[in-house]
Amino acid sequence: MNDDLAAHQFAEAVSGLAPVALRSAATLRLADHIIAGHDRLPALAEQAGADPDLLERLMRFLVCRQVFDEPRPGVYGLTSLSVALLDGHPSRLRSWLDQSGIGAHLDAATTNLLQALHTGRPPYPELHGRPFYEHLASHAAGTPFDGLRGAHAESFAAELVKSYPWPADGHVVDLGGGTGVLVDALMRAYPRLRATLLDLPDAVRLATERSTAADHGDRFTAMAASFFEPLPSGDVYTLVNVLHNWNDDDAVRILRNCARVAAQDTFVLVVERLLDESDPYAMTAMDLGMFLFLGGRERTLGQYQQLASVAGLAHVGTTETPTELRVLTFALARARLSGA
Numbered sequence: 001m002n003d004d005l006a007a008h009q010f011a012e013a014v015s016g017l018a019p020v021a022l023r024s025a026a027t028l029r030l031a032d033h034i035i036a037g038h039d040r041l042p043a044l045a046e047q048a049g050a051d052p053d054l055l056e057r058l059m060r061f062l063v064c065r066q067v068f069d070e071p072r073p074g075v076y077g078l079t080s081l082s083v084a085l086l087d088g089h090p091s092r093l094r095s096w097l098d099q100s101g102i103g104a105h106l107d108a109a110t111t112n113l114l115q116a117l118h119t120g121r122p123p124y125p126e127l128h129g130r131p132f133y134e135h136l137a138s139h140a141a142g143t144p145f146d147g148l149r150g151a152h153a154e155s156f157a158a159e160l161v162k163s164y165p166w167p168a169d170g171h172v173v174d175l176g177g178g179t180g181v182l183v184d185a186l187m188r189a190y191p192r193l194r195a196t197l198l199d200l201p202d203a204v205r206l207a208t209e210r211s212t213a214a215d216h217g218d219r220f221t222a223m224a225a226s227f228f229e230p231l232p233s234g235d236v237y238t239l240v241n242v243l244h245n246w247n248d249d250d251a252v253r254i255l256r257n258c259a260r261v262a263a264q265d266t267f268v269l270v271v272e273r274l275l276d277e278s279d280p281y282a283m284t285a286m287d288l289g290m291f292l293f294l295g296g297r298e299r300t301l302g303q304y305q306q307l308a309s310v311a312g313l314a315h316v317g318t319t320e321t322p323t324e325l326r327v328l329t330f331a332l333a334r335a336r337l338s339g340a
């Protein structure tokens with residue numbers, strides 16, 4: 001990296017202005033207004049409900065950083081960066097950053113990293129008065145989060161269905177299955193497969209709507225329940241992007257619940273990205289985020305094996321997928337299998 005670039009990047013990192021400018025652009029939906037033809041002041045300011053003079057100065061800041069383009073003086077366009085700020089972009093980045101939505105709650109916790117380093121406790125519950133998922137459930141932000149998670153699940157569900165040898169006429173129990181994107185894809189791919197989705201009420205409601213629209217009938221069961229409580233029976237339990245939300249003790253509690261209800265031929269699938277095998281930029285950020293919001297963490301294969309072993313489960317294989325997600329398959333540990 002040349003020195004000028006490094007100095008620029010360092011200046012950006014210490015200023016803290018760029019994140020706020022980007023969040024403002026996202027919240028004001030600037031990319032959408034520009035693409036809709038409101039590409040010059042004062043029309044852009046009027047659409048965004050922003051002060052024209054300050055908006056012009058914000059645009060100058062963002063154009064200079066290639067977030068927006070200015071092909072002619074005072075006329076704005078999108079770049080490959082601001083395309084990702086369009087409301088309909090698959091990343092749903094705009095919604096994640098929107099300061100009138102969940103973005104503000106997440107950012108408030110993020111700015112408390114220093115406090116967390118002192119206390120060792122996740123700031124989100126203290127800031128918002130209750131743990132992450134309880135806070136979402138009590139707040140209008142709950143359903144949009146489920147929608148955002150659902151949009152993310154669309155990006156990997158098809159690959160996950162193709163990559164793993166699912167039991168064609170078995171019963172899959174998706175724990176923390178969100179809005180049902182994965183079980184829907186599974187039931188479409190395997191017409192005799194049954195699925196139970198267990199999640200909190202907001203997610204279950206959306207999953208039920210999805211299943212009804214797909215006409216899955218009684219092959220689909222929705223359970224508004226907690227995976228910390230006794231689980232329904234099934235052939236395969238899936239925990240997709242779930243365990244990284246939880247600290248080690250809670251992750252073991254969830255896995256132990258699976259082990260309690262498991263038979264000898266039951267599989268428990270932990271589907272996660274692995275800390276040491278995925279894009280380090282994304283994973284180190286996700287690892288800190290999991291702690292700040294939920295007290296969770298990203299883990300290596302060895303760390304998942306260790307947790308499962310405490311819960312009475314043994315690792316029997318890993319399946320790669322075209323995404324960074326890995327399917328870690330666990331079954332009752334040999335000691336339990338032999339009745340020891």
Ligand SMILES: C[S@@+](CC[C@H](N)C(=O)[O-])C[C@H]1O[C@@H](n2cnc3c(N)ncnc32)[C@H](O)[C@@H]1O
Binds near residue numbers: 198200203
């Ligand atoms: C990170 S999301 C993963 C959703 C989905 N599996 C996916 O990969 O897109 C975690 C899910 O766990 C659910 N969840 C949180 N606490 C739960 C609990 N105690 N019992 C059941 N589900 C819970 C959340 O509602 C959310 O849908």
